[in-house]
Amino acid sequence: MTITEMWTQLGSVIAGLMFGWAMFQQYFPHQLRGSFNRYTQRLVGFVYPYLQITFHEYTGERLKRSEVYSAIQSYLSANSSMRANKLKADVVNKSHSVVLSMDDHEEITDDFNGIKIWWSSNKITPQAQSFSFYPITEGRRYFKLTVHRRYRNVITNSYIDHVIKEGKAVAVKNRQRKLYTNNPSNNWYGWKATKWSHVVFEHPASFDTLAMATKEKEEIMKDLVKFSKGKSYYAKIGKAWKRGYLLYGPPGTGKSTMIAAMANFLNYDVYDLELTTVKDNTELRKLLIDTTSKSIIVIEDIDCSLDLTGQRKPKEKEEDKDEEGQDPISKKEKEEEAENKKSSKVTLSGLLNFIDGIWSACGGERIIVFTTNYVEKLDPALIRRGRMDKHIEMSYCCFEAFKVLAENYLDVESHELFAKIQNLLEETKMTPADVAENLMPKSEDEDEETCLKKLIAALEEAKEEEGRKKSEEEAKLKAEQDKEKDQPAKEDEKGKEIGIAKENGLISNGKEEISIESTKQGDS
Numbered sequence: 052m053t054i055t056e057m058w059t060q061l062g063s064v065i066a067g068l069m070f071g072w073a074m075f076q077q078y079f080p081h082q083l084r085g086s087f088n089r090y091t092q093r094l095v096g097f098v099y100p101y102l103q104i105t106f107h108e109y110t111g112e113r114l115k116r117s118e119v120y121s122a123i124q125s126y127l128s129a130n131s132s133m134r135a136n137k138l139k140a141d142v143v144n145k146s147h148s149v150v151l152s153m154d155d156h157e158e159i160t161d162d163f164n165g166i167k168i169w170w171s172s173n174k175i176t177p178q179a180q181s182f183s184f185y186p187i188t189e190g191r192r193y194f195k196l197t198v199h200r201r202y203r204n205v206i207t208n209s210y211i212d213h214v215i216k217e218g219k220a221v222a223v224k225n226r227q228r229k230l231y232t233n234n235p236s237n238n239w240y241g242w243k244a245t246k247w248s249h250v251v252f253e254h255p256a257s258f259d260t261l262a263m264a265t266k267e268k269e270e271i272m273k274d275l276v277k278f279s280k281g282k283s284y285y286a287k288i289g290k291a292w293k294r295g296y297l298l299y300g301p302p303g304t305g306k307s308t309m310i311a312a313m314a315n316f317l318n319y320d321v322y323d324l325e326l327t328t329v330k331d332n333t334e335l336r337k338l339l340i341d342t343t344s345k346s347i348i349v350i351e352d353i354d355c356s357l358d359l360t361g362q363r364k365p366k367e368k369e370e371d372k373d374e375e376g377q378d379p380i381s382k383k384e385k386e387e388e389a390e391n392k393k394s395s396k397v398t399l400s401g402l403l404n405f406i407d408g409i410w411s412a413c414g415g416e417r418i419i420v421f422t423t424n425y426v427e428k429l430d431p432a433l434i435r436r437g438r439m440d441k442h443i444e445m446s447y448c449c450f451e452a453f454k455v456l457a458e459n460y461l462d463v464e465s466h467e468l469f470a471k472i473q474n475l476l477e478e479t480k481m482t483p484a485d486v487a488e489n490l491m492p493k494s495e496d497e498d499e500e501t502c503l504k505k506l507i508a509a510l511e512e513a514k515e516e517e518g519r520k521k522s523e524e525e526a527k528l529k530a531e532q533d534k535e536k537d538q539p540a541k542e543d544e545k546g547k548e549i550g551i552a553k554e555n556g557l558i559s560n561g562k563e564e565i566s567i568e569s570t571k572q573g574d575s
């Protein structure tokens with residue numbers, strides 16, 4: 052038999068089979084078709100030793116994208132780029148870099164403790180004109196896992212969990228993080244209404260660029276790592292998985308920068324909660340329940356948002372005092388803001404309830420950060436350990452912090468002027484923000500030495516100013532003390548006069564002053 056004849060015969064067999072299958076589909080009773088399929092599956096099962104599991108992109112009636120599918124997708128994209136032949140390229144916004152993942156109808160193998168697993172990505176393209184709830188152009192995608200049946204237990208008990216866990220970790224690493232701010236509740240209702248608006252969080256701050264003493268910095272980083280890995284620990288001690296940080300210190304010492312560095316370090320989202328637009332405790336709860344896990348919830352200037360009795364206290368801003376020359380819009384905005392503050396009834400206890408974990412216990416880990424310029428103004432109940440677990444003082448620039456700034460701003464690790472700067476920093480107080488401002492070259496001509504000299508001049512000026520203020524205060528104190536010294540002398544005089552008057556029998560006890568006055572008047 053020639054090759055051509057063989058091909059002809061094979062073609063007729065295939066054509067016959069196809070015809071048979073079409074006839075079967077058309078004429079075989081529908082009810083019997085199901086049991087026929089079952090039997091063929093069983094038959095195939097005897098000879099086909101593999102287990103297949105499919106994971107669809109959309110599940111349930113609510114057309115929700117399956118979390119498992121997303122996790123598998125992330126896992127496979129992290130593992131496929133080296134092995135698959137057909138890849139899909141996507142841009143990850145955060146790093147603006149291209150991420151390669153497995154293309155449709157592509158297959159790769161994975162190895163799990165020596166077990167070989169096949170993964171294929173598949174797509175069912177909908178037939179033309181058919182109606183579908185799913186995004187039509189995309190089709191319906193699913194992943195198929197194939198493995199030898201003898202590994203069924205390993206796969207179902209541990210491999211799938213492993214894939215999902217790893218996939219989620221990859222997704223967290225690649226995800227675009229967000230900075231959320233709360234919307235006023237009047238905008239919560241209606242079509243597409245949301246409690247939080249967000250923008251992409253792309254703050255460049257990191258612990259490397261944060262100017263503060265290395266020991267303190269490392270301690271904070273260790274604390275954060277311990278927290279983020281402490282799921283089972285928090286479960287064991289029966290505490291909601293959250294941690295409170297209180298950052299306090301003068302303006303410009305890096306409190307907001309520290310929050311950004313924390314978010315970047317942990318890869319968390321940031322929820323910047325503006326309490327003045329929250330009407331009451333119920334709204335606060337709703338907002339907080341609506342936050343996602345792996346997030347930092349920030350309340351800046353907490354001392355300006357709540358007072359000790361739990362009543363709201365408007366923040367006094369410089370411009371609030373300036374009534375003149377306001378344009379109508381800013382005036383209207385201010386009126387609205389004032390109205391918000393008036394109608395806002397978030398109480399201290401409402402906030403405490405949240406911090407205590409009753410409302411934040413839903414979902415995964417959350418960090419709560421309060422910042423303040425005046426720690427002494429805060430209610431001790433609010434900042435006690437257990438609520439605000441870690442208190443971090445952000446203080447004036449020390450030499451170690453300066454060295455970080457010098458390296459960031461000027462790429463200088465050491466310089467002969469450093470010793471002088473060290474002395475000056477020990478003698479005077481300057482915030483890291485001011486130090487940074489002086490270190491920043493203002494033009495191309497300014498080299499490192501010019502900038503360091505600029506800083507020295509600023510520090511010397513600050514030192515002089517401090518000296519002047521100190522001597523003024525001392526003079527004031529001395530004047531007050533002198534005044535106090537004069538006072539007893541006068542009283543002594545009065546006492547003497549009373550004594551003389553008593554001796555002369557001019558006054559009786561209990562009516563000394565009147566009698567003295569009258570004595571005096573009498574004298575004159």
Ligand SMILES: Nc1ncnc2c1ncn2[C@@H]1O[C@H](COP(=O)(O)OP(=O)(O)OP(=O)(O)O)[C@@H](O)[C@H]1O
Nearest residue numbers: 260261262301302303304305306307308483484487
């Ligand atoms: N410790 C620091 N390390 C690095 N940069 C800092 C530090 N402190 C301040 N800066 C710089 O100063 C600027 C202001 O700092 P930041 O906004 O973090 O201060 P803050 O403590 O939040 O002030 P405020 O109390 O007024 O909110 C930042 O943009 C940053 O560039």
Ligand SMILES: [Mg+2]
Nearest residue numbers: 306307308351
């Ligand atoms: Mg700040």
